[in-house]
Amino acid sequence: MxxxxxxxxxxxxxxxxxxxxxxxxxxxxxxxxxxxxxxxxxxxxxxxxxxxxxxxxxxxxxxxxxxxxxxxxxxxxxxxxxxxxxxxxxxxxxxxxxxxxxxxxxxxxxxxxxxxxxxxxxxxxxxxxxxxxxxxxxxxxxxxTERGPLLRSGAQPGDAILVSGELGGSITGHHLDFIPRVAEALLLHERYDLHAGMDITDGLSLDLSRLCIASGCGAVLDEQAIPISAAAEQLAAASGGDALSHAFSDGEDFELLLTAPQEVAEAMVADRPVECGLTIVGQMAEGQGLTLRTADGKQEALEPTGYWH
Amino acid sequence: MxxxxxxxxxxxxxxxxxxxxxxxxxxxxxxxxxxxxxxxxxxxxxxxxxxxxxxxxxxxxxxxxxxxxxxxxxxxxxxxxxxxxxxxxxxxxxxxxxxxxxxxxxxxxxxxxxxxxxxxxxxxxxxxxxxxxxxxxxxxxxxxTERGPLLRSGAQPGDAILVSGELGGSITGHHLDFIPRVAEALLLHERYDLHAGMDITDGLSLDLSRLCIASGCGAVLDEQAIPISAAAEQLAAASGGDALSHAFSDGEDFELLLTAPQEVAEAMVADRPVECGLTIVGQMAEGQGLTLRTADGKQEALEPTGYWH
Missing domain, CATH: 3.30.1330.10 (PurM-like, N-terminal domain)
Structure with missing residues (x-):
């Protein structure tokens, strides 16, 4: 055989x-x-x-x-x-x-x-x-590359948090046919001063909590900024659930989670260097744990949820 | 978890x-x-x-x-x-x-x-x-190392064929607790002019046949020269079978199979450079396939047998 x-x-x-x-x-x-x-x-x-x-x-x-x-x-x-x-x-x-x-x-x-x-x-x-x-x-x-490896441990309080693409609902197909963000990561790492990075495999909230632990910081996520995939919207509509929860917790997005100084991150968004898109979803903060900034400006603790192996 | x-x-x-x-x-x-x-x-x-x-x-x-x-x-x-x-x-x-x-x-x-x-x-x-x-x-x-990799494809007709250690009967315990011949291979490759090498995982006859194909040669094995393990002897005694068959066909010996010019191989045996021992078991030959030289000097075709994945 x-x-x-x-x-x-x-x-x-x-x-x-x-x-x-x-x-x-x-x-x-x-x-x-x-x-x-x-x-x-x-x-x-x-x-x-x-x-x-x-x-x-x-x-x-x-x-x-x-x-x-x-x-x-x-x-x-x-x-x-x-x-x-x-x-x-x-x-x-x-x-x-x-x-x-x-x-x-x-x-x-x-x-x-x-x-x-x-x-x-x-x-x-x-x-x-x-x-x-x-x-x-x-x-x-x-x-x-000459820039060295991009680690989870390099994030600093005040860094903007960016994600590539859109999140959630991978189970409907994306988890099988996705193209890994290899070219995007190489380009962004070469062109911009990234502080930290990882890929999102177990859900944004769980993976961001890991990046926080590795970097010794906390993070604040903007509820309104999260790029929710159409698949997540559809899953939520079908189940009567919450699309944002899918974007926070669904596994296998295989998108990039990056941190960079705020002004660098803003340039990254403005320059449109990658087709999949980049979104600033929040900021790293002093302390530890995740905080959600809601649409009405309130801040509440966000419990990391996602796929635990 | x-x-x-x-x-x-x-x-x-x-x-x-x-x-x-x-x-x-x-x-x-x-x-x-x-x-x-x-x-x-x-x-x-x-x-x-x-x-x-x-x-x-x-x-x-x-x-x-x-x-x-x-x-x-x-x-x-x-x-x-x-x-x-x-x-x-x-x-x-x-x-x-x-x-x-x-x-x-x-x-x-x-x-x-x-x-x-x-x-x-x-x-x-x-x-x-x-x-x-x-x-x-x-x-x-x-x-x-500086000598480059030791490949299966470097054997030449006339090369002596050597094996480390003893063969057969691995199932009785050696397949679990063996120490891979890393140190031996590095030492022998540095000190002697080896032509080809591999490890014996699927039985001497099957693995030697693979080395023959990779090198475009045949091989002659000396029936009396094969170092048969005590475990192979015991298995044969218990089953009424043939210890030599165990040495030819049992999987997972994890010994080295090497070829080198005859005079080099003789020096390797005489020098005793490795504790596990080295034995000349035959010679590479023109043509293809395996031949067994029996105790009475006859030569007969040897069908490779062993563990096919």
Whole structure:
């Protein structure tokens, strides 16, 4: 089984200039960048997705599962403002599947266009059949730029808080087909004086609370400023719920959460440097915890809610 | 759950000089080596192990599962004669387990001593709870030495074939508690003119057949020269089977399979450079496929058998 898949991958995977040894040996060899300009420190992240938890193989085509798993890892590199270099892929394929090799091909078919888009080598992997459900484990490698990594811990009281795109309602489709904000993060990190950043995977309020803890600050969010996605509005309309709660708490937005000095943030919004849009949603503050500034100017404590793993 | 585990890991994982950003951000940052002497190309390998396939959680302590999964990945770096730098660990923990956090701690407790032994940072990871069985996915990063990577494809007809240690019967315990041949591979690659190498994971005959294909050669094995482990002898005695078959076909030896010019190989055996021992088991040959040279001097075709994934 693995041999058949490896043969297919050898024929299918594009060549990558940095990949000295690809599939077929015990490990992959990726050329060292020869100058500081070419590459900074190594950034590495890993993420496993499992059938029944992160996707339902009965409802989703394998290529979207592959896309999602690679995209989630690239989103973690974007969160560090790192340039992706290579990924390795580890599959546990269900023996009960009618055609495990076709399943694996489908997964890779979803990863290939995304890897190509971000000039990322699929450097190797491991493929097993087993009696459990499908798991897809991806490890992504990247390089910091000359600006260094963008960390969660750099925010300062008074910083403006920005988010890319729109939030909430990812479950209706965005969680599968999103494009990670790699290009946006690199551009913004290069062009503006960002203080802190991460990607929003478990809901704005929960992830912002993590950024607050890492930076030793609190944060105030403006109720009226939150960019609520159309999907969140639709979910709220259908359930009679609250669209803002979806924007605060829904998982898997995979948008960027950034902080920068207020005047920098205002320039970032005015310049329109990225197509997905940037919105100032509040400010970092002294102290700790989240505060919500409501439409009528009141401030109330905001309990972080979102997806706890 | 993940927060509790991350707190524990932060308190437990030793500091590593290369690790600039460890647990708690979106990705880990590993310092770039600043000179050619310090580091060559990046070597990366990934391996997933699943409960029921690679181990039985009902029969094995979690720390041995952790040990095995890290050791298997380090063995792949050894196979390339690469120096380990860092690993990331992705866990899918069974929700049905009485105490998933204790399970995760147990897995890490098995990885920590091995990581320390090989001066390898546990740089980060991902932890999920799900409804499936335990899977442990490790990605290991290393650096080639000045000699470059040791590949499967470098063997030449006439090369002697060497193996480290003894083969077969791993199922009786060695597959869990083995120490990967990292130090041995680095020492041998530095000191001797090795042509090709890999680790033996799926049985000598199957893995040698892969090395033959990669190098475009055949190989002749000496029946009398194969170092058969005591465990293989015991298994054969118990089943009335053939110990040599165990040495040829049993999976998970995690020994080194090397080729070198005959005179180099003889010096390697005479010098006794590694405690585990080295044995010349045959020669690479023109053509393709495996041949067995029996005790009475006859040569017969040897069908590769072993563990096919």
């Amino acid at each position: 693995e041999r058949e898949l490896v043969d297919w991958l050898r024929a299918t995977l594009p060549r990558h200039p940095l990949l000295r040894v690809g599939l077929g040996d015990d490990a992959a060899v990726i050329a060292r960048e020869r100058s500081a300009a070419e590459g900074g420190d190594l950034v590495v992240t890993t993420d496993s997705l499992g059938d029944g938890s992160h996707f339902l193989l009965t409802e989703v085509e394998p290529r979207w599962v592959g896309h999602k798993c690679l995209a989630a890892n690239l989103s973690d590199l974007a969160a560090m403002a790192a340039r992706p270099t290579a990924v390795v892929v580890s599959l546990m394929l269900p023996r009960s599947h009618a055609d495990p090799v076709a399943l694996a091909r489908g997964l890779y078919a979803g990863m290939l266009p995304l890897a190509e888009r971000f000039d990322t080598a699929i450097a190797g992997g491991d493929t097993n059949c087993w009696d459990g459900p499908l798991t897809v484990s991806v490890t992504a490698l990247g390089r910091t | 993940e927060r509790e585990l991350v707190d524990w890991l932060r308190a437990t994982l030793p500091r590593h000089p290369l690790l600039r950003v460890g647990l708690g951000d979106d990705a880990a940052v590993i310092a770039r080596e600043r000179s050619a002497a310090e580091g060559g190309d990046l070597v990366v390998t990934t391996d997933s192990l699943g409960d029921g396939s690679h181990f039985l959680l009902t029969e094995v302590e979690p720390r041995w599962v952790g040990h095995k999964c890290l050791a298997a990945n380090l063995s792949d770096l050894a196979a390339m004669a690469a120096r380990p730098t860092a690993v990331v660990v992705s866990l899918m923990l069974p929700r049905s387990h009485a105490d998933p956090v204790a399970l995760a701690r147990g897995l890490y407790a098995g990885m920590l001593p091995l990581a320390e032994r090989f001066d390898t940072a546990i740089a980060g990871g991902d932890t999920n709870c799900w409804d499936g069985p335990l899977t442990v996915s490790v990605t290991a990063l290393g650096r080639t």
